[in-house]
Amino acid sequence: MFWILFIVFLAACMGAGATGAAFKPGAWYQSLDKPSWTPPDWAFPVVWTTLYIFMAVAGARASLLPDNSLAMAFWALQIALNCLWTPVFFGLHRIREGMLVLSCLWIAVAATMIALFQIDTIAGLLFVPYLIWVTTAGALNLSVWQRNPQETRNPQTPS
């Protein structure tokens, strides 16, 4: 049963991962002024794949435990917001709205982690790298916002 659940939760993560394949960074992202500590492009798919596996293991473990209601509700919320960020940032080139989505995602990931820790320490620990990465992504989104004021004053939404 664990492995069936793992595959279903991983499929949900792959739905989020598909947004990254559908909306690639491209020339617009390359042209942005980014801070020196921006992770290299190759790091993003590597890190996300690892995090998706961790998230799916945590989800499958928690789903089998009693009193998992809050953990399951927040797990669903974080994957929905995870799916939303890439289309908003890379699809619409909306840095400011991307920051809003990422802030909501950060809260959802933190809430999921706390709820997981209350029922399963391993599942909670599996969300720690995710929260660190979303914090990094949030700092990067914020820095890009500050460094590219022309983009948020007059966003060039592709249409």
Next chain:
Amino acid sequence: MFWILFIVFLAACMGAGATGAAFKPGAWYQSLDKPSWTPPDWAFPVVWTTLYIFMAVAGARASLLPDNSLAMAFWALQIALNCLWTPVFFGLHRIREGMLVLSCLWIAVAATMIALFQIDTIAGLLFVPYLIWVTTAGALNLSVWQRNPQETRNPQTPS
């Protein structure tokens, strides 16, 4: 506790709903050759809002029950795929890939409904209109695909 869970599941649905606000049908959708039974534009937000409330009630009810693992895993999968469809179809104008996502969503919604019925009849019933609507949306996507061959031979992806 039910209401907190309802709000968290509803927030996940609103994440999916936000894709509809971010990627509007616009001139491209208007220009497509659509079947006569296409629902009017105003119906989509009305139906989706109703379905989101039903989905959130079903999620909150199921999350409080024992043996909810499959229902919770599939609930998360369907909301992730729900978030994915709009950016692919209305954002990228990819009718064929939209059909693929919608097919996966249909399977996920059906699986969620079956898993819900096994633990809570009311929660299962709340997913019936959703499955009917996704079936309708799938038939519309398929019809649009067949009626607009130029769009799938040479999709004009905005970039």
